[in-house]
Amino acid sequence: MKNVLKIALGILTSIGGFLDAGAIATSSEAGARYGFRLLWSLAFGTLCVVFLVEMAGRLAAVSNHTVADAMRERFGWRFFVFPLTAELIVDLFVIASEIGGVCLALQFVTGIAFRWWAFPVALLIWLFIWSGSFSFVEDSTAILGLVTIVFVVAVVKLHPDYHAIGAGFIPSMPPKDAPSYWFLAVSIIGAVISPYLLYFYSSGAVEDKWTEKDLNVNRGVSVIGMGFGSLVAMAVLVVAAQTLLPAGIGSDRYEQTPLMLSMVLGKTGFYLFAASVGIACFGAAVEASLSVAYLTAQSFGWTWGEDLPPKDDARFAMVYTVFPILAAAVTFSGIDPLKLTLFSMALTVVILPILLLPMIVLMNDEKFLKSHRNGWLSNAVGVVVVVVAIVLSVVAIPLELIGG
Amino acid sequence: MIVNLELLLGRKVLDVNGEKAGRVFDVRCEQQGKEAIVREWVLAAGSHRTRSVSDVVQFLLLQLRARTETAKVRVVPWDKLDLRDPRNPRLTCRIDELPAE
Amino acid sequence: MKRLQLARDVLDQQLIDRYECNAGKVDGIGLELRDGEPPRVAFLDMGSDVLARRLSPRLERWLQALRKLIGRKTPEPYRVEWSKVVKIANAVTIDIDSDRDAPNHVEHWLAEHLIGRIPGASREKKKKEPEQHNQ
Numbered sequence: 136m137k138n139v140l141k142i143a144l145g146i147l148t149s150i151g152g153f154l155d156a157g158a159i160a161t162s163s164e165a166g167a168r169y170g171f172r173l174l175w176s177l178a179f180g181t182l183c184v185v186f187l188v189e190m191a192g193r194l195a196a197v198s199n200h201t202v203a204d205a206m207r208e209r210f211g212w213r214f215f216v217f218p219l220t221a222e223l224i225v226d227l228f229v230i231a232s233e234i235g236g237v238c239l240a241l242q243f244v245t246g247i248a249f250r251w252w253a254f255p256v257a258l259l260i261w262l263f264i265w266s267g268s269f270s271f272v273e274d275s276t277a278i279l280g281l282v283t284i285v286f287v288v289a290v291v292k293l294h295p296d297y298h299a300i301g302a303g304f305i306p307s308m309p310p311k312d313a314p315s316y317w318f319l320a321v322s323i324i325g326a327v328i329s330p331y332l333l334y335f336y337s338s339g340a341v342e343d344k345w346t347e348k349d350l351n352v353n354r355g356v357s358v359i360g361m362g363f364g365s366l367v368a369m370a371v372l373v374v375a376a377q378t379l380l381p382a383g384i385g386s387d388r389y390e391q392t393p394l395m396l397s398m399v400l401g402k403t404g405f406y407l408f409a410a411s412v413g414i415a416c417f418g419a420a421v422e423a424s425l426s427v428a429y430l431t432a433q434s435f436g437w438t439w440g441e442d443l444p445p446k447d448d449a450r451f452a453m454v455y456t457v458f459p460i461l462a463a464a465v466t467f468s469g470i471d472p473l474k475l476t477l478f479s480m481a482l483t484v485v486i487l488p489i490l491l492l493p494m495i496v497l498m499n500d501e502k503f504l505k506s507h508r509n510g511w512l513s514n515a516v517g518v519v520v521v522v523v524a525i526v527l528s529v530v531a532i533p534l535e536l537i538g539g
Numbered sequence: 540m541i542v543n544l545e546l547l548l549g550r551k552v553l554d555v556n557g558e559k560a561g562r563v564f565d566v567r568c569e570q571q572g573k574e575a576i577v578r579e580w581v582l583a584a585g586s587h588r589t590r591s592v593s594d595v596v597q598f599l600l601l602q603l604r605a606r607t608e609t610a611k612v613r614v615v616p617w618d619k620l621d622l623r624d625p626r627n628p629r630l631t632c633r634i635d636e637l638p639a640e
Numbered sequence: 641m642k643r644l645q646l647a648r649d650v651l652d653q654q655l656i657d658r659y660e661c662n663a664g665k666v667d668g669i670g671l672e673l674r675d676g677e678p679p680r681v682a683f684l685d686m687g688s689d690v691l692a693r694r695l696s697p698r699l700e701r702w703l704q705a706l707r708k709l710i711g712r713k714t715p716e717p718y719r720v721e722w723s724k725v726v727k728i729a730n731a732v733t734i735d736i737d738s739d740r741d742a743p744n745h746v747e748h749w750l751a752e753h754l755i756g757r758i759p760g761a762s763r764e765k766k767k768k769e770p771e772q773h774n775q
Binding site: 200204208271434438442444445447450456 | 647652653654661662664665694730746751754756758760763765
């Protein structure tokens with residue numbers, strides 16, 4: 136019974152972690168431009184993230200090490216510094232995008248330009264982490280995140296052609312504009328596989344003192360939780376394909392994105408869209424900021440713990456105080472939040488190999504995983520993600536740079 | 540004289556004839572009471588350098604193999620490695636004089 | 641007699657002090673060469689200089705130049721004698737009090753001057769039990 140409760144909570148958490156600025160932006164753009172054609176990319180990304188999150192949780196439960204701890208210990212500082220730096224840079228842009236998402240939602244509702252919201256939002260993020268405990272952060276972002284189910288409701292109301300949706304799961308060549316199509320496919324995968332999620336999840340598992348007994352919970356959370364988050368992202372894509380595409384609105388202009396819900400649900404839809412984007416991005420910004428603090432503290436062996444009073448882990452608290460401010464400065468600079476989001480998602484894909492290859496080596500190490508090492512399936516999926524990430528980033532990103 | 544292990548790792552080791560014997564990979568010690576005494580130096584073929592993509596891949600492969608005990612390592616008794624110049628460690632014997640593992 | 645492999649078992653491990661508080665990582669290990677006797681492990685090194693040196697000597701020089709620029713002395717790396725090592729398992733346990741004599745001066749400075757001055761810094765965060773009612 137206790138396990139069921141744990142899984143339920145974990146699933147809620149995953150919605151918060153899964154659905155963020157990147158997932159919403161890339162899914163809606165994919166739907167608006169290519170109909171259901173890019174659903175395969177969402178599905179592929181989901182499959183990968185399910186395996187990766189399961190690995191991160193298993194590592195934490197069996198070895199009592201977070202991903203960052205284990206990576207430094209196993210590969211040494213001279214190697215670890217590369218994934219560490221790459222991840223910190225990407226996280227800065229990811230948090231800036233998430234803050235941008237919250238700011239946009241506020242702009243929709245208030246009419247005040249998004250950049251003026253950047254620092255107030257950063258302050259709110261900080262306040263949330265500063266005063267809340269781990270389970271408070273986890274549960275509140277999760278429960279508020281339930282509002283995003285509105286996208287699933289919209290899909291049901293739209294009566295889409297479910298056969299056509301099914302066909303979208305099979306990769307196909309684009310009708311036009313191949314470079315942008317592939318670039319968008321890359322960005323979707325980058326949006327779904329957020330590496331900060333792995334650091335956050337494994338730190339949470341250590342904070343919650345998981346043991347080998349929690350391995351089933353871990354499996355349940357990663358499969359059902361990530362699957363559920365992905366369902367909402369797919370709903371966003373389908374709604375965009377059903378509303379924005381026929382109306383000839385590309386979602387590359389963010390002012391028009393709320394139309395996808397207001398066309399279905401009227402004025403309420405407009406507000407629900409703003410609320411969904413705002414809350415999903417806020418939750419993701421909180422988790423990503425906390426994840427940066429975890430990563431830094433664990434890399435250098437500082438005291439860390441979201442349940443400790445900030446004074447007892449001052450350096451840890453310093454990181455989650457400074458990082459959102461830095462990210463807010465990026466948002467405040469006035470870069471188009473949508474472009475910033477797509478850029479940080481593509482950047483994520485570029486760094487995936489250097490983050491995931493060591494993780495796969497780690498997951499085969501008896502010292503950490505004991506008898507719970509990766510099976511052939513997990514290894515195969517891990518290697519496939521890395522290969523796909525390399526191919527996509529080598530092929531798609533230069534294409535977009537030339538084309539765009 | 541003090542040698543920093545963290546700087547020694549990955550250094551190329553030549554034997555007494557100038558032939559390449561491998562790179563410093565690890566150090567085996569024995570804990571006796573409050574002291575830890577170095578018994579053997581472990582050399583392996585892969586490098587600890589991380590300056591290019593192929594370096595990184597090689598490093599990871601070495602790490603993977605080293606744990607499954609399929610990596611080719613050379614074990615050097617403590618007194619067979621000359622560390623007076625820690626940047627250029629040298630064996631005091633020929634490679635084929637090393638005891639077989 | 642316990643066998644140890646230094647790079648695998650000790651270097652880059654988490655350090656824990658006698659009160660089970662995190663005290664940094666094993667950033668470096670000093671080996672003492674002795675005439676006619678096998679080398680022995682002398683100490684563990686900690687600190688940003690040690691980490692910088694591991695990446696490149698140039699980086700270490702830059703770090704020291706930067707320190708000089710802001711008018712701070714270059715501290716010696718913090719050293720723990722090997723005899724203070726109590727246990728090597730999931731982490732390396734050392735018999736020191738990291739609050740008093742560890743390289744945690746940045747932590748203390750922050751806690752005193754910055755983080756500690758923000759309201760709510762020393763408030764206990766309540767931990768919710770999983771058994772509690774959840775919607």
